[in-house]
Structure formats: C-alpha cells, structure tokens
Amino acid sequence: MAVKRIGVIGSGQLGRMMALAGTHLDTEYVFFDEALESPCSNLGPTLQPSQNTLDEFISRVDVVTYESENTDAKLVEKINQHVPVYPGVNSLLKSQHRLTEKAFFQSIGISTANFRKVETKDDLNTAVEELGLPIILKTTREGYDGKGQAMIKTAGDIESAWAELQGKELIAEAFVTFSRELSVIATRSPSNEIKIYPLAENDHSQGILRVSKVPVQNLSDEKAEQAKQFITKLLNELNHVGVLTLELFDTESGLVANEMAPRVHNSGHWSIEGAYCSQFENHIRAICDFPLGSTEQREPFAGMVNIIGKHGDRNSVLKQENCFYHDYGKSERKNRKLGHINIVSQSEAELSNTISQLADFVKECG
Numbered sequence: 001m002a003v004k005r006i007g008v009i010g011s012g013q014l015g016r017m018m019a020l021a022g023t024h025l026d027t028e029y030v031f032f033d034e035a036l037e038s039p040c041s042n043l044g045p046t047l048q049p050s051q052n053t054l055d056e057f058i059s060r061v062d063v064v065t066y067e068s069e070n071t072d073a074k075l076v077e078k079i080n081q082h083v084p085v086y087p088g089v090n091s092l093l094k095s096q097h098r099l100t101e102k103a104f105f106q107s108i109g110i111s112t113a114n115f116r117k118v119e120t121k122d123d124l125n126t127a128v129e130e131l132g133l134p135i136i137l138k139t140t141r142e143g144y145d146g147k148g149q150a151m152i153k154t155a156g157d158i159e160s161a162w163a164e165l166q167g168k169e170l171i172a173e174a175f176v177t178f179s180r181e182l183s184v185i186a187t188r189s190p191s192n193e194i195k196i197y198p199l200a201e202n203d204h205s206q207g208i209l210r211v212s213k214v215p216v217q218n219l220s221d222e223k224a225e226q227a228k229q230f231i232t233k234l235l236n237e238l239n240h241v242g243v244l245t246l247e248l249f250d251t252e253s254g255l256v257a258n259e260m261a262p263r264v265h266n267s268g269h270w271s272i273e274g275a276y277c278s279q280f281e282n283h284i285r286a287i288c289d290f291p292l293g294s295t296e297q298r299e300p301f302a303g304m305v306n307i308i309g310k311h312g313d314r315n316s317v318l319k320q321e322n323c324f325y326h327d328y329g330k331s332e333r334k335n336r337k338l339g340h341i342n343i344v345s346q347s348e349a350e351l352s353n354t355i356s357q358l359a360d361f362v363k364e365c366g
C-alpha cells in the first residue's frame with residue numbers, strides 16, 4: 001500500500017510547502033510542534049509535544065520527516081522504532097555539529113575550510129597561529145543564518161570574539177576567499193534513485209539569504225561536475241533519504257563545502273515554478289519511495305527573492321506574469337522570513353531586471 005499519512009516535526013513554511021506539494025499525490029499531513037497557529041495550521045492537525053501526543057502522532061502516520069537540522073535526534077530515534085523517519089538520524093547528527101560535519105566531509109574527499117576545535121582560550125590562540133588570520137569562530141551547534149559566529153580579522157579581535165562565544169563548544173575556521181556562494185540540492189529515495197537540481201547562486205545579507213538565481217552563470221564544467229560528485233557521495237555515504245542541500249563557496253581552486261542541511265532549503269524555493277518537480281514534491285516522493293520527478297528547469301532561467309521582516313504591497317507583484325508570490329501566512333517581525341517571490345524567465349537579462357525591480361519591493365518590506 002502506498003504511503004499516505006506523513007508526519008512532520010515542525011510546522012513552519014518548509015512543512016507548509018511540503019504539504020502543499022504532496023497533497024496532490026493524495027498524501028495527508030500531521031504536524032508535531034509547539035505552535036498551534038502556524039503556516040501549517042490549515043493543512044492538517046498539529047499535535048503539541050508530550051508523551052501522549054507522541055504516541056498519537058506515531059499511530060496516525062506512515063512515515064515521518066522534519067523541517068530543521070536542529071530537530072531533537074533522540075526524538076527521531078524514538079519515532080524511528082515505530083515508523084521510518086527520513087532523512088535518517090545519521091544525516092541529522094552529522095548536520096547538527098560543525099566539527100563532526102567538516103571532519104566527515106574531509107573523510108570522503110569533500111574540501112572544506114581548514115578548522116580547529118576550540119575549547120579554551122589557548123586553543124583559540126593556537127588556532128589563530130596555525131590557521132592564520134582572518135578566521136571565523138563559530139559555535140559547533142545551533143548556528144544558523146550567521147548567528148553564533150564571530151569574525152577575527154586581527155589579533156585585537158580575539159578577546160571580544162572569545163568574550164562573546166566562550167562557554168560554548170566552538171570551531172575556528174580559516175576564512176575562505178570566495179567569489180560567490182552556491183548550493184546544490186538533490187534528493188534520494190530508498191530505492192537509491194537520485195536526482196540533482198541545477199546549482200543555485202545565492203546572495204546573503206546580514207547572514208540571511210536574499211536572492212537565489214539558477215542556473216549559475218560562467219560555472220566551469222569541472223566545478224559543475226565537482227558539485228554533482230560531492231552531493232552524490234554525501235547521499236550515498238549517509239544512506240540519505242529525502243532532500244539534502246550542500247552549501248558551497250566558489251573559489252579559484254574549486255568548490256569548497258561550507259555546510260549541509262538534511263532538508264528542503266531556502267535556496268531551492270525557486271524550484272516550485274522553476275523546475276518540473278519542486279524540491280518539496282521530490283522530498284515527499286523520496287520519503288514515500290515514489291518515483292522521483294524531473295529536476296530540470298521549466299524555463300531557461302529562474303530566481304527567488306525572499307520577503308523578510310515586513311509584508312509589502314503583494315498585489316503589485318501578483319500583477320507580474322513571470323513572478324509567483326508565496327506568502328507563508330506569518331506575522332511581521334524583524335528578520336523573519338515571511339514569504340518569497342519566484343521568477344521564471346527566458347533570458348538572464350530579463351531575470352536580472354525583474355530581480356532589480358523586486359529590490360524596491362523588498363526594501364519596502366525589510
């Protein structure tokens with residue numbers, strides 16, 4: 001019997017877009033989260049975590065997935081004793097800890113920044129000596145969108161970085177000189193079918209993704225191949241099921257991995273209208289072991305602009321025929337992701353033009 005009932009740990013916009021993408025394949029959703037009012041509230045029931053509701057959650061679903069790499073691994077292990085949880089706990093644990101993740105990347109031949117574990121001030125001084133400046137000091141866990149990080153440009157910055165982050169488990173990373181940030185997203189099913197999306201070029205500001213563009217312009221065949229090899233290796237080594245995202249730095253000597261996320265990703269939102277089968281639908285197909293959909297682009301160019309902090313005049317965007325507005329139904333809050341606009345286009349020039357026009361809209365929001 002085909003899987004029908006899907007449990008999602010979390011109930012944010014990623015859960016919402018998974019449920020929206022999967023509903024047309026006659027799948028149903030139950031969310032497991034504290035928040036009863038959420039982007040998912042009209043897509044299925046939400047159970048607030050407790051022992052009783054956990055038992056109920058497990059009894060109401062055939063397969064479980066999650067929205068965040070910060071999902072409790074113990075909870076995942078517990079659920080997995082009753083119903084499969086995809087991606088598996090191995091993918092989750094490796095993505096939750098920057099040191100484990102980087103050591104894993106290197107062990108399977110994926111290049112990363114040089115790094116050192118930092119537990120004491122002496123460790124930090126040694127890391128500065130061995131890696132050279134600048135370095136970035138990061139918490140090993142729960143850092144996202146640039147949080148829990150301090151840049152050390154000169155010896156004078158060591159004190160303040162240490163004061164800010166000491167007491168937490170830390171990693172010091174050599175600063176990678178890169179020309180741009182890219183990501184590669186792929187999906188794998190339990191039957192070992194793998195589909196890879198075209199790479200995206202991503203612009204961040206204040207540590208938050210603002211714009212993604214596809215395909216990446218002027219990317220050498222070697223680098224495109226390197227990205228494919230990296231993600232394929234990761235999927236297979238992790239025995240990963242579902243979508244996996246790898247964030248990359250584009251450097252003169254090749255691609256360097258920054259981090260992975262065992263989930264659908266903001267830099268893949270373009271795929272809703274930009275690809276034949278979106279990352280959300282392909283995630284649902286993968287965890288249900290359905291045949292995967294095509295990751296090819298529908299139009300030659302696609303883009304995504306995030307709406308952050310404040311809602312703008314939505315109607316002005318709805319009037320544009322090459323733009324697709326996605327509103328997560330969230331209230332305004334500084335730096336909160338409220339929605340995104342996808343763009344499809346026949347030419348790079350038109351895509352860039354539309355993104356420039358949307359910059360005014362986004363300014364009004366942010």
Ligand code: AMP
Binds near residue numbers: 136145259
């Ligand atoms: P992260 O939370 O690790 O994704 O880092 C947030 C952002 O900081 C990245 O998107 C990069 O722009 C920058 N960054 C992180 N690590 C490095 C690094 N080792 N070298 C240069 N820039 C970095």
